[in-house]
Amino acid sequence: MLLSGENIINGYRIERLNHNRLKDMAQLYEAVYDKVLPVYYFVRKYNTAYTKVMYTGFLAYDKNNQPAAYYGVIPCFIQYNHELVLAGQSADTMTHPEHRNKGLFVLLAKFAYDLCRNENIKLVFGFPNQNSLPGLVNKLGWQVTGFLERFTILITTVPLERLALKFEVLNGFYKAYIKHVLKKLVLPQHGIPNSVFNAGSNGVYRSDEYLQYKTYNTTYTIKIGEAIVWFKIQNGFIVGDITGFENDFDNVIQALTRLAKKLGLQKLQFQVSYYTKLYTLLKVYSEPVPAFPIIIKDLGAGVDLKSLAFTFADIDIF
Helix, strand or coil: CCCCCCCEECCEEEEECCHHHHHHHHHHHHHHHCCCCCHHHHHHHCCCHHHCCCCEEEEEECCCCCEEEEEEEEEEEEEECCEEEEEEEECCCEECHHHCCCCHHHHHHHHHHHHHHHCCCCEEEECCCCCCHHHHHHCCCCEEEEEEEEEEEECCCCCHHHHHHHCHHHHHHHHHHHHHHHCCCECCCCCCCCHHHHHCCEEECCCHHHHHHHHHCCCEEEEECCEEEEEEECCCEEEEEEECCCCCHHHHHHHHHHHHHHCCCCEEEEEECCCCHHHHHHCCCCCCEEEEEEEEEECCCCCCHHHECCEHHHCCCC
């Protein structure tokens, strides 16, 4: 179903994503989410040159040449039994409010999967919301293999982050305060290796090139004892992943709680797969609840899909 020649389908022009069309991604994102993201954010997010594959997605344009919908995947590598498999994460699925219920989601997805096969992407994975999940499973053949389980530790503190979000005049001061508090703690490295491998699971391979790529979002890496913590500040203290935590986990949690309290963050939060050491240790501190479903579409990898585990650091929004 790869495009060739005339690409007008049901009144929409279908085009593969490329560098010049990233501005249309930003325009569509604003229309869908009522939030402005600069074009350079998408430039960095879709620069997956380290995988040798880029722009594995499609835009639909209406008769006025306005972006109406997008579906695509972001290339990355999965480590499976110590071998690397070229994969892709389904991300930024969007349909303009004026063009919903026109079949664009399924149409663009089928183009994207054919392109993935052509680019030798062997499987795609994702963490969809409840709006996208039925279509992906019932119409496009994805399999639900589990959930990211959310652990939340509530913190009593002055809600500095919440106040900064409510009163714009405080936002700059709060960002400066974050920088001051973290100045002596933040490591020069970007991110950490994937902790799921320590439990014998397979998952996203975080090479140095991948971690450099992931800097399109603002995150921090700090050391606590022997543990290294990768986190972001957004509606709380959100931990993407931790390594080196096995022998001193209680002290790690206590230190993170103190840091979150100092930063004025009212919750410390983790999201991890069930099949991980981190999941087992976190159950002592909080009762997990299902968050994002983990779904996978095998495009010829022939792997045990249930052996794939994830943490919140693997999601494109981290």
